[in-house]
Amino acid sequence: MRGDPVRGHLDGLLLAALEDGPLHGYAIITAVQQRSAGTLELRTGTVYPALNRLERAGLLRSSWESVGERRRRCYALTDAGRRALADERTAWREFTSAIGSVLDPARAPRPAT
Amino acid sequence: MRGDPVRGHLDGLLLAALEDGPLHGYAIITAVQQRSAGTLELRTGTVYPALNRLERAGLLRSSWESVGERRRRCYALTDAGRRALADERTAWREFTSAIGSVLDPARAPRPAT
DNA sequence: ACCTACATATTGGCTACCAATACATAGCAC
DNA sequence: GTGCTATGTATTGGTAGCCAATATGTAGGT
Numbered sequence: 001m002r003g004d005p006v007r008g009h010l011d012g013l014l015l016a017a018l019e020d021g022p023l024h025g026y027a028i029i030t031a032v033q034q035r036s037a038g039t040l041e042l043r044t045g046t047v048y049p050a051l052n053r054l055e056r057a058g059l060l061r062s063s064w065e066s067v068g069e070r071r072r073r074c075y076a077l078t079d080a081g082r083r084a085l086a087d088e089r090t091a092w093r094e095f096t097s098a099i100g101s102v103l104d105p106a107r108a109p110r111p112a113t
Numbered sequence: 114m115r116g117d118p119v120r121g122h123l124d125g126l127l128l129a130a131l132e133d134g135p136l137h138g139y140a141i142i143t144a145v146q147q148r149s150a151g152t153l154e155l156r157t158g159t160v161y162p163a164l165n166r167l168e169r170a171g172l173l174r175s176s177w178e179s180v181g182e183r184r185r186r187c188y189a190l191t192d193a194g195r196r197a198l199a200d201e202r203t204a205w206r207e208f209t210s211a212i213g214s215v216l217d218p219a220r221a222p223r224p225a226t
Numbered sequence: 227a228c229c230t231a232c233a234t235a236t237t238g239g240c241t242a243c244c245a246a247t248a249c250a251t252a253g254c255a256c
Numbered sequence: 257g258t259g260c261t262a263t264g265t266a267t268t269g270g271t272a273g274c275c276a277a278t279a280t281g282t283a284g285g286t
Binding site: 004005006007008009012013016017032035036037039040088089092094095096097098099100101102103104105 | 118119120121122125126129130145148149150152153201202205207208209210211212213214215216217218
């Protein structure tokens with residue numbers, strides 16, 4: 001699955017990937033891929049601008065790290081980021097519930113009309 | 114919830130709304146809204162072009178209906194439409210599973226690494 | 227006369243993705 | 257010593273698929 005159907009849910013994925021501790025962009029991409037059993041393949045052209053945006057929004061804080069001659073930009077959740085992650089999870093549940101009740105009414109029954 | 118987060122899942126919603134029998138566009142919009150407990154408010158600018166596209170794709174068949182002086186365009190699923198609906202449901206389950214396992218790993222555990 | 231509900235359709239705009247590209251370090255294979 | 261792959265960050269241009277707004281018309285209520 002490419003990132004396209006992910007539209008609108010990317011921020012939650014990135015925030016969730018950082019919940020257990022700071023990671024750099026490339027590691028976030030592989031973490032998301034692994035956690036989703038290889039299903040979600042985010043692109044750098046999607047992820048890096050998004051991380052930048054989340055930092056500008058105050059949800060992430062970044063710092064440069066050096067490994068030998070290589071440099072990495074490490075992102076960590078801020079307190080606001082943790083709150084935003086909680087909000088994303090709530091929104092996700094509402095979203096899946098809404099779509100699910102239309103797509104699969106038998107699995108998410110409404111009260112009898 | 115506006116239709117924007119629905120991006121990429123609209124076709125499934127429309128097909129699902131038609132599963133129990135033919136409906137016209139306006140009725141589809143209200144059906145989706147009711148089934149989702151008022152959460153999903155699709156717009157005519159979203160729905161009518163989508164119905165048109167689904168008909169061109171052979172997933173729907175439309176016919177004009179008259180109620181007094183009013184005219185309605187009634188859409189019904191074709192066989193290909195039913196198959197597409199089944200595919201949309203499969204895709205939806207894969208999608209929610211993938212996002213869910215990243216967003217809420219505790220709720221969708223992976224095998225221990 | 228005016229408002230709301232019902233009903234279909236089109237226009238223009240924007241957002242958030244994508245693919246492609248660029249650049250650099252590092253290690254392995256041949 | 258050349259090339260391939262993995263690691264790592266970043267930007268560019270394109271586009272799909274939503275949105276809001278608008279247009280048009282019937283029907284019924286106040």
